Amino acid sequence: MEKSHVFEWNNSAFQQKVLAWYDQNRRILPWRAKKNSKPSPYHVWLSEVMLQQTTVPAVKKYFERFTSLWPTIHDLANSPPDTVMQEWAGLGYYARARNLIKCAGIVSTDLNGKFPENEKDLKLLPGIGPYTAAAISSIAFGNNSVVVDGNVERIVSRVFKVDDPLPLAKKQIHALAKHFYEGITSKRAGDMPQALMDIGATVCTPKSPKCAICPMSDMCAVRQCSDNPDLYPRKLPKAKKPHREGKVYWLETEAKQILIEKRSDEQMLGWMFGFPGTSWDGVGNDFVAPDINWDMVGDVTHVFTHFSLKLEVLRGRMPIGKIKLNKNQYLIDITEVENIGFPSLFKKVLKLALPIRNKHPG
DNA sequence: GTCCGGAGGG
């Protein structure tokens, strides 16, 4: 759409409205520095990685926990990877945690604990892509980067009334987003993306945005033509998810131990603990279940981004001496199994199998 | 159950 069809667009007028709103309404978040001061690059990086695909409320506790366990990037880099993975459990998208660990190692040892300041060098680090590089360079270092996340995409699509559907409209939206940042001073460079995120999260929300109190409403094309903002950004219909099925085994010993395994780098939920089973992600081999009597415990269902999964949970017992452990497999005491940080899929398995086990110890 | 939110990497 041609923005001039609706009104005369003015970059700095828009920026002033947004920044004035931010000065009055900014959210207080653990990773944000006080007004007029820059937060630590370590905090910005850690929070931005956690915030990828994850909501602010979910991230808060994890951020507090991580920074209290590891006050500096050196502390994080020196921690055993398993400990970091355990602390990440429940946050999802575990590749982020694996990249976080790799990145911490590089910054701590190769770069003396200093993050690069420009987008180009930031993007060379594991887990830092276009968005995160732009966010760190502007928020931590005051560079005027064009930061585009889902909030900014949504705001752009409404303010400029972009009628092409996502993801086709990505490039167009990114180009239009430049208007939001052009000419911002270094002093305000970090505030602008954060202001847009705050407005996106609290005012220009995906559904039923609060246009009546929006600082951008008189410059918003969708608002000005009384279109329904809920319809923006337009999106291509998504493909139906395929369904997969498999088995998962709860194998216990007479000594009240449970068999768990650490998943490999290549598998889904890599580096996390889980229970053995058939390969439901198309990677690795099926668990060769010992020839014993298996009781059906029930089904667990879980939905991932690109498929839904149903696992049949089977429970069996055998003497400890008969169990041959592969590497990456461990026998863990029944009293400790609840303390393992499992990803959600295996938490469901645990929740199903453990009470039955306690009721009928065999 | 359904929808929502998005970046990294090959």
Added chain:
DNA sequence: CCCTCCGGAC
């Protein structure tokens, strides 16, 4: 440019 990765709110 396409594929791959979860959890929570409702």
